[in-house]
Amino acid sequence: MDQAALKLDDREPAEAAVRTAPHNVEQEQELLGAILVNNETFDRVSDFLEPAHFFIAAHQEIYNKSGQLIRAGKVASPVTLKTFFPQDTAIADMPVLQYLFRLVANATSIINAEDYGRAIRELAVRRNLITIGEDMVNIAYDAPIEMPPSAQIEDAERRLYELAEKGQSNTGFGTFSDALTEAIELAAAAYQRDGQLSGISTGITDLDAKLGGLQPSDLIVLAGRPGMGKSALATNIAFNMARAHRSATGNDGRPTTTNGAIVGFYSLEMSSEQLATRILAEQSGVPSSDIRRGSITEEQFQKLAIASQEMQTAPLYLDQTGGISIAQLAARARRLKRQHGLDMIVVDYLQLVTGSSKRSSENRVQEITEITTSLKALAKELSVPILALSQLSRQVEAREDKRPMLSDLRESGSIEQDADVVLFVFREKYYVQAKKPAEGTEEFFKWQADMERVHNKAEVIIGKQRHGPTGTVELRFDEQITRFSSAADESRLPERFE
Numbered sequence: 001m002d003q004a005a006l007k008l009d010d011r012e013p014a015e016a017a018v019r020t021a022p023h024n025v026e027q028e029q030e031l032l033g034a035i036l037v038n039n040e041t042f043d044r045v046s047d048f049l050e051p052a053h054f055f056i057a058a059h060q061e062i063y064n065k066s067g068q069l070i071r072a073g074k075v076a077s078p079v080t081l082k083t084f085f086p087q088d089t090a091i092a093d094m095p096v097l098q099y100l101f102r103l104v105a106n107a108t109s110i111i112n113a114e115d116y117g118r119a120i121r122e123l124a125v126r127r128n129l130i131t132i133g134e135d136m137v138n139i140a141y142d143a144p145i146e147m148p149p150s151a152q153i154e155d156a157e158r159r160l161y162e163l164a165e166k167g168q169s170n171t172g173f174g175t176f177s178d179a180l181t182e183a184i185e186l187a188a189a190a191y192q193r194d195g196q197l198s199g200i201s202t203g204i205t206d207l208d209a210k211l212g213g214l215q216p217s218d219l220i221v222l223a224g225r226p227g228m229g230k231s232a233l234a235t236n237i238a239f240n241m242a243r244a245h246r247s248a249t250g251n252d253g254r255p256t257t258t259n260g261a262i263v264g265f266y267s268l269e270m271s272s273e274q275l276a277t278r279i280l281a282e283q284s285g286v287p288s289s290d291i292r293r294g295s296i297t298e299e300q301f302q303k304l305a306i307a308s309q310e311m312q313t314a315p316l317y318l319d320q321t322g323g324i325s326i327a328q329l330a331a332r333a334r335r336l337k338r339q340h341g342l343d344m345i346v347v348d349y350l351q352l353v354t355g356s357s358k359r360s361s362e363n364r365v366q367e368i369t370e371i372t373t374s375l376k377a378l379a380k381e382l383s384v385p386i387l388a389l390s391q392l393s394r395q396v397e398a399r400e401d402k403r404p405m406l407s408d409l410r411e412s413g414s415i416e417q418d419a420d421v422v423l424f425v426f427r428e429k430y431y432v433q434a435k436k437p438a439e440g441t442e443e444f445f446k447w448q449a450d451m452e453r454v455h456n457k458a459e460v461i462i463g464k465q466r467h468g469p470t471g472t473v474e475l476r477f478d479e480q481i482t483r484f485s486s487a488a489d490e491s492r493l494p495e496r497f498e
Contacts, residue, residue: 022126023055024119026106031116032062033107036077036100041110042070045117053124058091062100078104125163132159154331161334200261200344200385203240206473206486210462211421214344214385218466219376221350221415223390223404224425225397229458230389231270231348232278232482233425237387238263238346239279242316247341261343262315264336266329268352272318278482283307287480315340325354326374337382345382347375349389350415369414376418390415392424402431406463422464427477429454458484 034041051064065084066076074080078100091099108116136156139147147155199213214220214237224230244260267275281288284307286300296304317336321328329347336342347353355367372388379386392408404424409415416422432450437443458477462470474487 021055021130022123024123025056027116027120028054028056028059029103030106030108031113031120032059032066033103033105034110034113034116035063035066036081036104037107038110039066039070039076041113042067042076044110044114049117049121053121055123055127058099061085062103128163132156132163151327154328157331157335158327161331161338200241201244202237203244204237204475204484204486206475207460210469210471210473211465212468214387215420215467216383216385217380218385218420219372219379219418220385220387220421220423221390221409221419222387222423222425223392223409225392225402225404225430227430228425228427229477229482229484230425232477233460233484234346234348234387234389235265235275235278235482236282236484238265238316238344239282239311239314241344242314243311245315245343255341257341257343262317262341263344263346264317264333264342265319265346265348266324267318267320267348268322268324269348270320272320275318275320279311280304280307281481282483283311285481288482289480323352323354326371329353330374330378333378333382337384342382343384345379345384345386347386347388349391351391365414372414372418376420388419402426402428403459403461404463416464419464420466421462424461424463426459426461427454428457428459457487 031041031045046067049063051060051067054060054063062081065081069076069080078097081100082097085096089096094102136152139152140149197208197213199211199215199218201208201213202211222230222234241261242263245257245262246259247255248258249255265275270278277288277291280286281291284300284303286296286303290296290300291304317340319332333342333345350368350371353371355370375386375388390409392404396402396404396408403426406416406422408424409422429451432447432454435447437447456476456478458475460473460475462468462473464470476485476487477483478485
């Protein structure tokens with residue numbers, strides 16, 4: 001091999017490594033020219049095209065300044081635009097005015113403007129993908145102490161998801177006819193859904209009657225003192241939704257939920273096995289204490305087997321990671337939605353989630369504020385309801401009436417502010433049971449009567465609801481199998497025959 005060929009071979013790897021980021025200068029020039037010729041062109045692309053989408057820095061500035069003039073009701077032209085650049089500014093070795101007139105001379109038709117704008121945006125997305133990839137490689141090489149590999153993966157997932165979602169929705173005005181059609185479609189979907197609700201049915205009729213189901217994009221806080229059954233209620237609702245899940249193929253060829261929900265359940269307090277045992281007890285009617293001890297009859301075992309078979313197909317996904325950060329929680333929710341779909345999130349419970357920044361962890365109120373704000377943002381981003389459980393402060397115990405109020409929420413300011421709905425679980429039996437007097441006394445018989453009155457009774461107090469009424473919903477609670485259900489009243493009982 002001669003020396004010339006050798007030198008060429010030596011150069012090829014280096015030359016191959018130098019690659020220019022994807023861009024199209026001519027498209028940018030022609031679109032900017034069209035905007036300067038006819039300012040209406042800007043209105044066609046401004047909904048989805050941003051200055052940062054242009055590859056050439058000078059083009060970013062021209063698009064930005066043109067937009068400012070047009071939004072202010074003024075004309076954007078080479079002459080008016082020139083005054084906003086310093087006199088000695090040169091673009092591509094030309095004076096600004098000359099370059100702007102060159103853009104006008106090469107302008108595309110207003111008819112093609114939207115296609116050009118979308119092509120420029122797509123090239124910008126590809127450049128962002130390259131940047132994310134390069135950052136991943138560089139961070140992986142540097143391996144900073146404060147960013148372990150798991151945190152890097154979550155950060156990359158977040159950036160990719162944001163890039164995928166940004167600019168996907170069409171903004172701007174639509175006709176009233178289109179809005180009417182959408183309203184009719186929503187009404188039709190509600191008519192076909194269980195309970196004919198606008199939101200997702202909780203599976204508890206009396207609760208749905210007050211809430212209208214759980215609405216997409218809402219943050220619902222479910223609070224209560226320990227022992228009230230808030231985890232049991234959340235588990236009941238989650239499984240009811242997953243069991244009722246039905247889907248159909250949408251217009252885009254993807255499966256769309258028509259009833260029930262695909263549920264992501266963050267169980268930060270209980271293990272997956274404990275959660276599954278609760279649901280198994282509720283569905284089979286076999287007490288969870290008997291299941292844990294193994295003291296079950298053959299008949300009960302048959303019930304467990306039948307119930308477990310029916311439960312296998314329910315789209316309920318469990319994450320039992322303890323002390324999960326809000327950033328990890330959001331990243332995993334986005335991943336679940338992308339891979340399997342997601343219609344509902346449950347977080348059990350709020351105070352066990354950690355903030356993502358070191359500064360917030362030094363101040364608990366600040367940390368809870370970050371968590372609730374992030375959960376509300378995630379609910380809107382994924383368009384799913386998020387049911388977050390929360391502990392109540394001990395001040396409830398000091399009152400004569402133990403029914404909780406909004407002020408009883410721990411770090412209540414941010415929770416109360418960010419939540420769309422606040423629910424409290426209250427069981428009077430918990431407090432009556434603790435006051436058991438000596439047997440045989442007059443107080444004991446009175447206590448027995450009180451226990452009869454509160455047996456299997458629970459209340460869900462709606463302390464806040466942005467879109468509906470507040471008030472109290474009386475429910476039935478079977479403590480042995482941790483099942484909440486609608487309270488049976490006389491109107492629901494079958495007709496009596498003497």
